[in-house]
Amino acid sequence: MSDTISTTAEVRTGLYIGGEERQTTATLDIPDPGKPGVIVGHAAAATPQDVDDAIAAAKAAFPAWSALSAAERAEQMRAALVGIAEERDADAAILSQENGKIRFEAWIDSLVFEIRWNLALMLADEVETGKVLPVVPGIPVETTVSYQPLGVVTVIVPFNWPIAILGAALPHALLAGNTAIVKPPPSAPLATTRVVQRIAEKLPPGVLNVVTGKDADMAALISSDDIAKVCFTGSVGGGKRIMEMASKSLTRVTLELGGNDAAVFLDDAILDDTHLDRIYAAVFDTTGQICMNAKRLYVHRSRLDELVDGLSARLGRAVIGYGLDEGTTMGPLHSPVQKAFVSEIIEEAKDAGADVREFGELPGGDLAGGNFLRPAIVIDPDPSLRVVTQEQFGPVIPIIPFDSEDEAIAAANDTWGGLCGSVWTADVDSANRVGSKLVCGYVWVNDHGATRLDLRAPFGGMKQSGFGREQGIEGVRAFQDTRSIAHIDAEALAAQAH
Structure with a gap:
């Protein structure tokens, strides 16, 4: 290029x-x-x-x-x-x-x-x-x-x-x-x-x-x-x-x-740099504006801090800026309407008492007033908040802890959409067991997102x-x-x- x-x-x-x-x-x-x-x-x-x-x-x-x-x-x-x-x-x-x-x-x-x-x-x-x-x-x-x-x-x-x-x-x-x-x-x-x-x-x-x-x-x-x-x-x-x-x-x-894709991290999930890079891209590619991006992260409570820290470290290196500028890693949202919606659901989570962490610096100069937003993670939000129930289509992700596999599956499926999902585990049997229970058209194992799609395979959604x-x-x-x-x-x- x-x-x-x-x-x-x-x-x-x-x-x-x-x-x-x-x-x-x-x-x-x-x-x-x-x-x-x-x-x-x-x-x-x-x-x-x-x-x-x-x-x-x-x-x-x-x-x-x-x-x-x-x-x-x-x-x-x-x-x-x-x-x-x-x-x-x-x-x-x-x-x-x-x-x-x-x-x-x-x-x-x-x-x-x-x-x-x-x-x-x-x-x-x-x-x-x-x-x-x-x-x-x-x-x-x-x-x-x-x-x-x-x-x-x-x-x-x-x-x-x-x-x-x-x-x-x-x-x-x-x-x-x-x-x-x-x-x-x-x-x-x-x-x-x-x-x-x-x-x-x-x-x-x-x-x-x-x-x-x-x-x-x-x-x-x-x-x-x-x-x-x-x-x-x-x-x-x-x-x-x-x-x-x-x-x-x-x-x-x-x-x-659209989708409200769930990524489920079991207690034996591999959270090394390779896998953390994968989930980071799956959430924040195209500033979160991809239908098959991960939209909800369900993580076993014993691994919550690792996942939060791993994503936080990567968000700390994000460069928000113009798409053609060298070094930019995250561009603006496409429309002012979408920027307003994502800002609104982030503020709603803050007002509800959720642990919301924002990263990066907004650009100035001729970019001031553009459709830029600081990316955010929302830790353990109330499941009724819109940041969980609606497709964010922006740079924000809820990270929700769970204690049992059945609880995670039920939460992942408790949504209007069924486009994609993913299971993160070191065990093949666990991946197949949980993956087969996710109600969606495409399931990844230890990966997620548009760049990892098998372009030979049939693709489409369930439910809405x-x-x-x-x-x-x-x-x-x-x-x-x-x-x-x-x-x-x-x-x-x-x-x-x-």
């Missing part, structure tokens, strides 16, 4: 519809969350007609794209990715400025997209693999079960890791034979639009489109009768709105929503963390439907009649 990349000129992005870039009269002004009053760039603001045009373009491209074999689609997709890394440094600099996270994380954001794209292409041989149900006594039919693409799909990604998250769904949708419209986050659309357009330019017109704009003008991406599926990553509230809108046309949805799965062949199947073709065996039918 280059050490000299910076962006001084404002970035401008358009729409990309039916193989052509399109500019709009209105634009979205994208603010820098670290520098009050600074505009990073301007994104095209699509009108409802632009959105309708994108849907029409994707619909027109679907017959030819879906008629290709999976291997043929994979070949074109592989070619479309060539050169994607050439502008990664510039993309990362732009994403860091519009998102707020440190540049290294923004760089990894794009890299993960490339990795996920290539992993999806490795599934090409499985995409069309069906099965045959043979004639058996009493059933005089040979039935072939196969898979078919759905049609036009919409992929909606959030601000925090927009490019990487796009890689968990978009290549699988295209490989399955669908055409797609990508909707980047309205508060951080610039880098994502750049990446998608560079790929779309190398695919047949209409196969891949990207539209940006105000959510109010984007309703057709969800409710149109021509949209076969919506894949949405975002908040629980956003997921509920998407589901309600999609219900009007019975459009299918995959929802990957959503439903459906991304990644792996399950992620491809999510963009397909099954078709059964039955052939009557006349001899078997005659034998059955007698």
Whole structure:
């Protein structure tokens, strides 16, 4: 990664519809969350007609794209990715400025997209693999079960890791034979639009489109009768709105929503520097703004002081600052609204008498007034406090002691969400026993967090963390439907009649 990349000129992005870039009269002004009053760039603001045009373009491209074999689609997709890394440094600099996270994380954001794209292409041989149900006594039919693409799909990604998250769904949708419209986050659309357009330019017109704009003008991406599926990553509230809108046309949805992930540290947990570094990153990466970050730490009472001291030492070295500045380890929160919410739940914990410890120094100068917060740990809070019950999505973590394994499991599962969880123990049997009892879609052992995700494995949540799965062949199947073709065996039918 280059050490000299910076962006001084404002970035401008358009729409990309039916193989052509399109500019709009209105634009979205994208603010820098670290520098009050600074505009990073301007994104095209699509009108409802632009959105309708994108849907029409994707619909027109679907017959030819879906008629290709999976291997043929994979070949074109592989070619479309060539050169994607050439502008990664510039993309990362732009994403860091519009998102707020440190540049290294923004760089990894794009890299993960490339990795996920290539992993999806490795599934090409499985995409069309069906099965045959043979004639058996009493059933005089040979039935072939196969898979078919759905049609036009919409992929909606959030601000925090927009490019990487796009890689968990978009290549699988295209490989399955669908055409797609990508909707980047309205508060951080610039880098994502750049990446998608560079790929779309190398695919047949209409196969891949990207539209940006105000959510109010984007309703057709969800409710149109021509949209076969919506894949949405975002908040629980956003997921509920998407589901309600999609219900009007019975459009299918995959929802990957927020989480209130529990990390359970048993009495034999390994708390050396390696493991403490892992849990620190799992909590505070992207300033705590990752759906699968650890949000609640349950630790055996005998190990409480070790965990608190270990995290405190690392927080004491945190450098809060601008994402592009060398040495910064923690950038601002993305929005003033989120900063206000996290500040509020920290103050609520203080007012309730919890042991709240804050770390680091807020930056000044041209960063004063940015969306920066001092990271905090909240030790042994009342479990009814919002810092425990709600997804913080910021740099604060409750650390809660327990005395028995059953108590820890019950507390970990006593929440609205079920995205991820983790078990920290030196014993494999204990890890499997406790991990199998956590009600969530993905469980780590002695690790946690987005950077440790197996990108080949199906991923998704339970309860209000959503439903459906991304990644792996399950992620491809999510963009397909099954078709059964039955052939009557006349001899078997005659034998059955007698």
